[in-house]
Amino acid sequence: ARSQNVIGRGLLELLSRDRLDDEVWDEIEETLITADVGVAPTRAMVENLRTKVKVLGTRTEEELRALLREELLAQVGPDLDRTLRTEPTGERPAVVLIVGVNGTGKTTTAGKLARALVGDGKKVLLGAADTFRAAAADQLQTWGERVGAAVVRGPEGADPASVAFDAVAKGIADKVDTVIVDTAGRLHTKVGLMDELGKIKRVIEKKAQVDEVLLVLDATTGQNGMRQAQVFAEVVDVTGIVLTKLDGTAKGGIVISVQRELGVPVKLVGLGEGPDDLAPFDPKLFVDAIVGD
Amino acid sequence: MFETLSDRLTSVFSSLRSRGRLSEADIDATCREIRIALLEADVALPVVKAFIARVKERARGAEVSQALNPAQQVVKIVHDELIEVLGGETRRIRFAKTPPTVIMLAGLQGAGKTTLAGKLAKWLRDQGHAPLLVACDLQRPNAVQQLTVLAERAGVAIFAPEPGNGVGDPVAVARQSIDHAKRKQYDVVIVDTAGRLGIDEEMMRQAADIRDAINPDEVLFVLDAMIGQDAVNTARAFMEGVGFDGVVLTKLDGDARGGAALSVRQITGRPIMFASTGEKLEDFDVFHPDRMASRILDMGDILTLIEQA
Ligand SMILES: Nc1nc2c(ncn2[C@@H]2O[C@H](COP(=O)(O)OP(=O)(O)OP(=O)(O)O)[C@@H](O)[C@H]2O)c(=O)[nH]1
Ligand SMILES: Nc1nc2c(ncn2[C@@H]2O[C@H](COP(=O)(O)OP(=O)(O)OP(=O)(O)O)[C@@H](O)[C@H]2O)c(=O)[nH]1
Numbered sequence A: 001a002r003s004q005n006v007i008g009r010g011l012l013e014l015l016s017r018d019r020l021d022d023e024v025w026d027e028i029e030e031t032l033i034t035a036d037v038g039v040a041p042t043r044a045m046v047e048n049l050r051t052k053v054k055v056l057g058t059r060t061e062e063e064l065r066a067l068l069r070e071e072l073l074a075q076v077g078p079d080l081d082r083t084l085r086t087e088p089t090g091e092r093p094a095v096v097l098i099v100g101v102n103g104t105g106k107t108t109t110a111g112k113l114a115r116a117l118v119g120d121g122k123k124v125l126l127g128a129a130d131t132f133r134a135a136a137a138d139q140l141q142t143w144g145e146r147v148g149a150a151v152v153r154g155p156e157g158a159d160p161a162s163v164a165f166d167a168v169a170k171g172i173a174d175k176v177d178t179v180i181v182d183t184a185g186r187l188h189t190k191v192g193l194m195d196e197l198g199k200i201k202r203v204i205e206k207k208a209q210v211d212e213v214l215l216v217l218d219a220t221t222g223q224n225g226m227r228q229a230q231v232f233a234e235v236v237d238v239t240g241i242v243l244t245k246l247d248g249t250a251k252g253g254i255v256i257s258v259q260r261e262l263g264v265p266v267k268l269v270g271l272g273e274g275p276d277d278l279a280p281f282d283p284k285l286f287v288d289a290i291v292g293d
Numbered sequence B: 001m002f003e004t005l006s007d008r009l010t011s012v013f014s015s016l017r018s019r020g021r022l023s024e025a026d027i028d029a030t031c032r033e034i035r036i037a038l039l040e041a042d043v044a045l046p047v048v049k050a051f052i053a054r055v056k057e058r059a060r061g062a063e064v065s066q067a068l069n070p071a072q073q074v075v076k077i078v079h080d081e082l083i084e085v086l087g088g089e090t091r092r093i094r095f096a097k098t099p100p101t102v103i104m105l106a107g108l109q110g111a112g113k114t115t116l117a118g119k120l121a122k123w124l125r126d127q128g129h130a131p132l133l134v135a136c137d138l139q140r141p142n143a144v145q146q147l148t149v150l151a152e153r154a155g156v157a158i159f160a161p162e163p164g165n166g167v168g169d170p171v172a173v174a175r176q177s178i179d180h181a182k183r184k185q186y187d188v189v190i191v192d193t194a195g196r197l198g199i200d201e202e203m204m205r206q207a208a209d210i211r212d213a214i215n216p217d218e219v220l221f222v223l224d225a226m227i228g229q230d231a232v233n234t235a236r237a238f239m240e241g242v243g244f245d246g247v248v249l250t251k252l253d254g255d256a257r258g259g260a261a262l263s264v265r266q267i268t269g270r271p272i273m274f275a276s277t278g279e280k281l282e283d284f285d286v287f288h289p290d291r292m293a294s295r296i297l298d299m300g301d302i303l304t305l306i307e308q309a
């Protein structure tokens, strides 16, 4: 009976290999949708896969998974330049401006990034240009003390642009390597607050070029992430994305569309609340987390 | 960016408009578009599936209406179903028979818990209560200061015996706060907690320990309206980890469709009680299911479409 079973199973496998049934395709679609990739991009990818499967004569689910991985990796753009510009130019420190909607992890990212640079032997200055949220400057100050970076702050309710200006001016005077300017969270729909952000950048530019504008996106964000990215990119010319809270169950699939539509690469990922929980974005790991095993 | 549901349905409408009754094809065509719209509104996939299945069933059984064409009829069913799911038993805060009433806030990092604590406190104070804010987030840098500033702005008392930033035991603070409130006769205690991930077992246990220490009348799950498909995992994890009685959706002042409202309601059965709509303490409202239904599916336009058709 046992040998019959084996033969039976083998036959079944052989039969099932003959075609990838709808269930498998549905699963692929669901994998992408539940990772927040979005309906239209998912459909496009599934269409591509169907074509490939026909051309290549793919038969097994395993092979299909491999193709999916490949397709996703291509979408994520493994060859994009993801280097972070944090090196001073001549007498002038590099300036990194951190922006995004409320609660995504901007201040934490500023702290972690400072920590990484200080660890590299760099001199870092933090600018607390969130003068709005309760205890925001205190929070950045705590990070500064934690990681060994000086902090420039203004009184609560001060003009954030002038605090940013002061921070950069002090960064130049103190010959630091990098100035990281934290800004208040703001929804991209608030015109007044977006104008304020534009002004912060322009005012800094009176002193020094802004080398990086990092948009901090929360990995739990759904389709709204695209709107956020579009509007922030319009206002301050985003140069990189930081995808935070990837230590949770969210996959952050929205960044695939964001990268494609805006041409702005994900540069860093946030993997926790601690000072060392920041890492360069690794397209392969990102794709693996979506596809699973 | 998205083609709105009404744009999409307009084309479905035009092909369905002339017919006299709901055929299986009518229902399928309309539901296909609704499915996409729900997904683009960030309603979680399993919830979308269950929802569409129910709509189909209702549509199949529906009496043929004289006043509405088939597609309109399906849309109306969708709308009614949405409000039914989102609304259900709407309810206000349950106050304890013997004060203090204890409210505990829980949720992911950055969802808007601390801000909400301030808003709730102000709202309750305006209604003649004497709320006490309790600083049990002793982890996030300067969370205690943040709550202190908000208490000041709201004109309410705060219990913050520990400095935070890694110092102090949140469970002990929570426990002490109840005695403190009784002694000082505060009639509502609002406990702010640290943000935590659903999969962080240690932190979830801490939340359960805080809950057990204060025996809250209401545990409110605070959820960012911008959340995508992960709403399902997160809602489940908090339901299992701490349990909650009601939901607060935050950052509804943005343009996220807020499909998570439907997801969390469906998955946990818990009502959405409040909406947080800005950074200022007064940006706060009770939850309106009808507005949320319109928002998720762009129903404002669609209901107009029904009238025009
Ligand atoms: N798990 C996890 N939590 C994070 C991560 N990054 C930030 N956080 C937490 O998310 C919460 C919000 O982080 P902040 O850095 O204050 O966010 P923000 O964008 O500065 O917030 P606002 O200034 O209020 O807009 C805090 O509790 C952080 O500890 C991350 O990568 N993983
Ligand atoms: N626009 C808008 N911003 C909000 C709303 N609620 C909270 N915020 C902002 O969102 C950010 C995070 O809010 P917090 O109250 O600190 O969130 P939290 O859940 O306590 O965060 P952690 O303690 O770090 O987990 C802050 O910038 C708040 O001002 C809202 O309804 N609308």
Ligand SMILES: [Mg+2]
Pocket (backbone or CB within 6 Å): A106, A107, A108, A130, A136, A182, A183, A184, A185
């Ligand atoms: Mg901040």
Ligand SMILES: [Mg+2]
Pocket (backbone or CB within 6 Å): B113, B114, B115, B137, B140, B143, B192, B193, B194, B195
């Ligand atoms: Mg908080």
